[in-house]
Amino acid sequence: MLKISKKADYALMALQHIASVQFGDVTPGRVVNTKEIAEEYNIPLELLAKVLQVLSKNGLIESHNGPKGGYLLARSARQITIAQILESIEGPLAITDCSHEKDGDYCMQREHCNIRTPLLKIQDSIYQLLNNMTLGDMMGGTPLITIQSPSVQGVER
Numbered sequence: 187m188l189k190i191s192k193k194a195d196y197a198l199m200a201l202q203h204i205a206s207v208q209f210g211d212v213t214p215g216r217v218v219n220t221k222e223i224a225e226e227y228n229i230p231l232e233l234l235a236k237v238l239q240v241l242s243k244n245g246l247i248e249s250h251n252g253p254k255g256g257y258l259l260a261r262s263a264r265q266i267t268i269a270q271i272l273e274s275i276e277g278p279l280a281i282t283d284c285s286h287e288k289d290g291d292y293c294m295q296r297e298h299c300n301i302r303t304p305l306l307k308i309q310d311s312i313y314q315l316l317n318n319m320t321l322g323d324m325m326g327g328t329p330l331i332t333i334q335s336p337s338v339q340g341v342e343r
Contacts (some may be wrong), residue, residue, distance in 0.1 A: 188312075194275045197237050199227050201271060201321055204247065205263040217256030237275065244274040263322035269313060271321070279316070281309045 190198075203226060204218045220238055224231040238257060242249045246266055247257045259266065273279060282305050284293040293299065 188281060190272070191276060193233070193237050194272050196227075196229050196234055197241060197271055197275045198268070198321075198324070199223075199229070200234060200238060201241070201246065201259070201263075201266070202325055203227070204257055205259055205321055205325060208258050209263065215258075217250050217254065217258055219256035222256070241271075241274055244270075246271065246274055259321075263325060264320050266321040267317050268319045268321070268324070269316035272316060279309070279313055281305060281312065 200223045203223050207216055207218050208214065220231060220235050223229065223238075224234045238247065238249075241247045242257070245260050248260050250256055250258065269279065282302075284296065284299075284302060296302070
């Protein structure tokens with residue numbers, strides 16, 4: 187099953203909070219500290235601190251030290267993609283183990299696999315969606331995508 191991990195979930199929540207404070211109307215430019223985010227969203231403080239360190243290390247947020255320190259986005263919310271956030275926390279996005287085989291890793295089914303190519307197409311579609319969706323899009327309040335269900339022929343509505 188495709189699933190976003192708790193760490194990635196916390197990263198998305200934290201970044202959205204940082205962006206809403208940083209670019210909000212109340213106190214624009216204010217840094218946000220780990221404790222504030224943890225309390226606001228009921229996230230374990232230690233885990234959130236690790237997530238924020240990873241996001242900072244990967245250049246998505248900037249850390250500001252000192253008594254009034256905290257975090258700011260490193261760039262606009264419209265310039266940070268959901269794919270960048272997820273990859274920062276999880277590493278390369280993949281729906282199967284063979285999607286990112288390393289030199290030493292080799293799938294025993296590779297020679298006989300009849301689903302590798304279709305799954306790679308699905309993976310590419312998911313990646314494109316996540317790479318075209320930004321943190322700013324998540325904050326917009328309007329639907330990010332519209333999914334149309336296929337019409338069923340022969341069934342009256």
